[in-house]
Amino acid sequence: MEFNIKQIFTAFMVLFAVIDIIGNIPIIIDLRKKVGHIQSEKASVIAGIIMIIFLFVGERLLRFIGVDVNSFAVAGAFILFFIALEMILGITLYREEESNAITASVFPLAFPLIAGPGSLTTLLSLRAEFDIQNIIFAVIINVLVIYVVLKTSSKIERLIGPNGIRIIRKVFGVILLAIAVKLFTANIKALLI
Template sequence: MHPFIFKEIVSVTMILFAIIDILGAIPVIIQLRQRAGHIESEKASIVVLILMIVFLFVGDKLLDIIGLDVASFAIAGSLVIFIIAMEMILGIHLFKPDEEMSSTVSIVPLAFPLIAGAGTMTTLLSLKSQYQTQDILIGIVLNTMFVYLVLKNVQWLEKLFGKTGIDILRKAFGIILLAIAIKLFRSNTHL
């Protein structure tokens, strides 16, 4: 067992923080909460934590078993993000809320693919080749704790921004999310 390297922990934590971009996802989280009624922050955070840890250890093997490459996985994630972005920009609802939605929204699309999506998963695979596993695990735990804090305080954040502020943020972040989806799609297609 190698000793923990503080510099590596900080690097991994910052890289994952940038990829997860929970602050940038606040308008999406607010929109999902409004449509579903509430968000189960504990459930979403636990699912994010489990997804990232499992993918860190068996992600590449899992994709091999089901005959997928990382690029296909990333493209699928980009399409879901694209649809969410279009909903935000155009103010339309492609996914109609149903009675089941309030219990599942915390997992799909919130935990996956929004927080622990294709970008996060592919980043974990590349971090594995550069950093020690225990340092990556600490980075995952720290990011999950931050995700939980944001999800837990989303109502307070909603009050802080107000309806107009949220509408402006939703449109702006919708465009950013759209750009991320297109970049993820382009960087994983060889057209």
């Protein structure tokens, strides 16, 4: 087992871009307002565990239940699409009374926002290129960054202010919508061929 700094950095950057925790700040703030408190440690650890487990058994698990990676990514694109609509239009698509700090930390925060179809399918493609220990290290670094952002989200909110949050929410809603469309189109082609 040999650690390769270049592989770790590349895998970290690719995952960081796909997870887009900075872009998810408006969603995190919105979730915190709905449920009162988000368990940063729990959300970070669960997301990290999901990603590392999926790295090892993801493709086999999907094959076992009869779902290919492309179908998984298309389903995830729909989830991201609806979350983006919530951000852009200021509507709520899931019922708030079912959410509490524990469930919100797991769904939709740990999965699908952090350890979602985009990051999970990215892990499968990284596995084809990089050594497994380097990918795991990149996941751990991402989890630490995610934890810091989740922990400081209220400070970030105070710094940016309510109008800044609204603007960022709309902008990142459009970006998330574009990611959902890209994820959908890239994988629907593979399903239709």
